[in-house]
Amino acid sequence: MVEAGAWWTLLAAPGLLVVLAALAVAGNAVLDARDAGRLVGVAGAVRPFLGVPRALVAQPRRLPAQDRLLWRTGVVTVPVAAVLSTLVVPFGGRVVADPSVGVVWFNAMEVLTWAGLWLAGWGPDAAFSLIGGYRFLAQGLAYELPLMFALISAATGAESLRVGDIAAAQDGLWYAVWMPLAFAAYLAGVLAFSFLGPFAYPAGRDLAGGVLGEVSGADRLLLQAGRWLWLASGAAMAVPLFLGGGAGPGLPSWAWSLVKTLLVLGLLVWVARRLPVVRADRYVEFAWVVLIPLTIVQALVPALVNLHR
Amino acid sequence: MDLTGLTLRVAAARPHVLLAAVPGGTAVRLAAERLLRARDWPRASTPAQADLLLVAGPDLPELRTPLERLWRDMPAPRARVHARTADEVEDALNAGRALLGPPAVRHASAAPPADAGGHREGDHGARERHEGDDQTPGHDGHGDHRGHGGHGGHSGGQTEMPGGLPMAGQGADRDGLTLDQLHLPLGPLLADWPAGLTVRLVLQGDVVQRVDVDEPARPIDDAAAEAFWVQPWLRAASGEPVPVGEAVRRRAAAHLDSLGRLLAVAGWPAEAVRAWRLRDDLLSGAPRAAVAPRLERFTRRVGRSRTLAWLTRGIGVVTAQKAREAGVGGPAARAGGDVTSRYRQWLADIRRDLPRLEDPAPLDVAVEDSPRGPWSAEHPPSAALIALLPRLLEGTELAAARLVVASLDPDPDELVSRGVVEVARG
Numbered sequence: 001m002v003e004a005g006a007w008w009t010l011l012a013a014p015g016l017l018v019v020l021a022a023l024a025v026a027g028n029a030v031l032d033a034r035d036a037g038r039l040v041g042v043a044g045a046v047r048p049f050l051g052v053p054r055a056l057v058a059q060p061r062r063l064p065a066q067d068r069l070l071w072r073t074g075v076v077t078v079p080v081a082a083v084l085s086t087l088v089v090p091f092g093g094r095v096v097a098d099p100s101v102g103v104v105w106f107n108a109m110e111v112l113t114w115a116g117l118w119l120a121g122w123g124p125d126a127a128f129s130l131i132g133g134y135r136f137l138a139q140g141l142a143y144e145l146p147l148m149f150a151l152i153s154a155a156t157g158a159e160s161l162r163v164g165d166i167a168a169a170q171d172g173l174w175y176a177v178w179m180p181l182a183f184a185a186y187l188a189g190v191l192a193f194s195f196l197g198p199f200a201y202p203a204g205r206d207l208a209g210g211v212l213g214e215v216s217g218a219d220r221l222l223l224q225a226g227r228w229l230w231l232a233s234g235a236a237m238a239v240p241l242f243l244g245g246g247a248g249p250g251l252p253s254w255a256w257s258l259v260k261t262l263l264v265l266g267l268l269v270w271v272a273r274r275l276p277v278v279r280a281d282r283y284v285e286f287a288w289v290v291l292i293p294l295t296i297v298q299a300l301v302p303a304l305v306n307l308h309r
Numbered sequence: 310m311d312l313t314g315l316t317l318r319v320a321a322a323r324p325h326v327l328l329a330a331v332p333g334g335t336a337v338r339l340a341a342e343r344l345l346r347a348r349d350w351p352r353a354s355t356p357a358q359a360d361l362l363l364v365a366g367p368d369l370p371e372l373r374t375p376l377e378r379l380w381r382d383m384p385a386p387r388a389r390v391h392a393r394t395a396d397e398v399e400d401a402l403n404a405g406r407a408l409l410g411p412p413a414v415r416h417a418s419a420a421p422p423a424d425a426g427g428h429r430e431g432d433h434g435a436r437e438r439h440e441g442d443d444q445t446p447g448h449d450g451h452g453d454h455r456g457h458g459g460h461g462g463h464s465g466g467q468t469e470m471p472g473g474l475p476m477a478g479q480g481a482d483r484d485g486l487t488l489d490q491l492h493l494p495l496g497p498l499l500a501d502w503p504a505g506l507t508v509r510l511v512l513q514g515d516v517v518q519r520v521d522v523d524e525p526a527r528p529i530d531d532a533a534a535e536a537f538w539v540q541p542w543l544r545a546a547s548g549e550p551v552p553v554g555e556a557v558r559r560r561a562a563a564h565l566d567s568l569g570r571l572l573a574v575a576g577w578p579a580e581a582v583r584a585w586r587l588r589d590d591l592l593s594g595a596p597r598a599a600v601a602p603r604l605e606r607f608t609r610r611v612g613r614s615r616t617l618a619w620l621t622r623g624i625g626v627v628t629a630q631k632a633r634e635a636g637v638g639g640p641a642a643r644a645g646g647d648v649t650s651r652y653r654q655w656l657a658d659i660r661r662d663l664p665r666l667e668d669p670a671p672l673d674v675a676v677e678d679s680p681r682g683p684w685s686a687e688h689p690p691s692a693a694l695i696a697l698l699p700r701l702l703e704g705t706e707l708a709a710a711r712l713v714v715a716s717l718d719p720d721p722d723e724l725v726s727r728g729v730v731e732v733a734r735g
């Protein structure tokens with residue numbers, strides 16, 4: 001079982017999330033350096049973080065007909081929702097809060113990103129940014145339902161929406177093993193709500209950056225950080241949902257959580273580089289015709305298993 | 310302790326560069342891209358993301374206004390430099406970085422070379438306001454503000470519009486709905502886009518309803534521009550002996566440049582970087598044995614990617630017959646199909662050219678195609694490709710429209726270069 005509510009976890013959880021996100025950024029930078037034929041090393045890995053001081057000295061942006069309040073709200077929502085989502089993600093034996101509806105909380109925070117990115121695209125009153133915003137909605141229509149069925153599969157298997165219960169219910173056999181489809185749909189969902197790699201459609205190069213095209217300075221930093229924080233949060237959540245949480249032989253449970261999270265994070269960073277952007281017009285078709293039926297069948301499997309137990 | 314100075318110095322160590330490539334400046338663009346990649350200075354695709362504006366290529370009066378707009382939209386601290394030839398790029402970038410640093414560093418560093426045209430503005434705290442100064446909003450394709458449509462029933466001046474911009478007009482769309490029309494120019498200085506090409510779109514949602522292509526911008530001084538990709542053909546046509554190997558190398562590099570652009574537009578930056586790196590290796594004269602294995606791996610990975618094929622299938626179909634009627638030769642005509650078949654044709658051409666990189670036989674212009682089709686100064690192949698665009702783009706979505714343009718990748722240099730103008734004058 002997980003222990004919830006220690007006061008220091010409230011500081012540790014966001015801190016750990018930031019560290020994980022930073023590791024993902026550094027790892028991606030190393031792979032970038034390799035592809036570009038630059039020297040692969042620590043110096044190259046930390047170079048993206050020069051963007052932080054750069055963002056802090058940059059002038060904020062003003063546009064002729066911007067909707068400043070909504071723009072800022074959207075930009076802030078993305079990283080804040082990512083941090084809030086980790087409140088229910090257990091790490092080893094610890095978690096900030098373990099409510100009976102933990103899975104729903106995580107999902108609700110993720111859906112907040114919809115509003116956040118849409119507003120971030122709408123706010124500057126610029127065509128490419130606006131198109132980027134509604135691209136995310138189209139993408140959301142495609143990824144959200146398979147993702148929810150994946151979450152439901154795990155919850156059905158454990159007969160609980162409490163994340164701690166789900167991790168504990170995988171005693172001996174990980175859900176990733178007997179619900180591989182749900183696991184795959186979940187990982188695709190993680191890339192989609194962090195709008196990275198094949199799901200970078202709202203921030204596409206063909207839109208000169210889309211939702212990221214008009215933001216500069218601290219706003220840009222927040223939105224970019226939001227992407228990587230979401231990736232880290234999604235990777236961390238995959239561990240209790242599908243990989244048995246902190247359970248494992250030999251090592252303490254926090255170490256197992258860390259190892260598993262890093263492996264999932266590494267896998268996501270690698271996959272994100274291996275695929276071109278999947279445009280929503282093609283992905284919606286695939287998602288509704290293939291993925292949704294498959295994930296529904298997948299959710300049926302644990303339901304039937306539990307009924308006959 | 311000078312915290313701001315320190316921050317500025319740290320930030321200037323990795324400036325984000327907005328590379329504004331001007332027609333006739335391909336060689337400069339290539340030098341800049343190579344250097345930026347080696348230094349890990351990221352490319353920005355909009356002014357909002359950029360610290361340093363690098364203008365690559367000759368002076369073009371028609372592009373002064375769009376360049377000015379890019380510059381105005383960049384947030385401070387910012388710097389602007391101009392490299393007219395490939396040799397000036399390194400100095401220009403160094404000057405740009407010095408301009409971005411804190412004032413102390415700026416004084417200590419050498420003054421920017423006159424030709425590099427260093428220009429810094431907006432010290433910390435100097436804030437410009439954009440409000441109201443913008444009757445024609447937009448930064449030329451770099452994420453244009455919502456265009457003002459044909460304002461049908463709206464009588465301007467009676468109600469105050471947000472930011473003084475007119476509201477979008479409406480028009481019937483292809484499904485019989487009445488939707489807002491956005492007027493969105495792509496180009497002339499858009500990232501991953503043929504330099505100087507301007508395509509004016511009328512969008513409803515993100516579906517392209519109408520397409521107009523502008524005449525490409527021309528340099529005042531013809532001597533300044535050169536068509537880099539067809540240079541061996543121009544030289545051979547003027548009687549100079551050119552080895553086939555050089556032309557073939559140039560052609561393979563041109564295809565890799567186009568592929569990189571297509572992959573960037575398709576959202577596959579990791580492979581785009583690989584393509585550009587191979588392109589630069591070929592252009593720097595790397596021997597065949599050094600590039601062949603990597604080229605082989607690259608063509609295999611991209612050519613066999615089912616995802617990329619699935620994403621580009623059925624878009625921008627140009628049958629072989631249609632291509633012939635439009636006067637298009639070269640890879641686009643030989644592919645005779647959609648975006649998928651066109652990029653696969655490029656890959657096949659590169660593989661076919663690979664064994665001939667060191668062929669010393671003299672180039673015969675009539676036998677070897679230039680990168681975009683059989684070379685003819687009167688009818689440069691890119692002119693035919695550009696003429697294809699309006700018909701192909703109408704009715705597509707914006708993302709597909711960009712893929713179509715990238716898969717044809719016309720080279721405006723061919724239309725404005727010295728050689729062409731001279732020959733045409735006869």
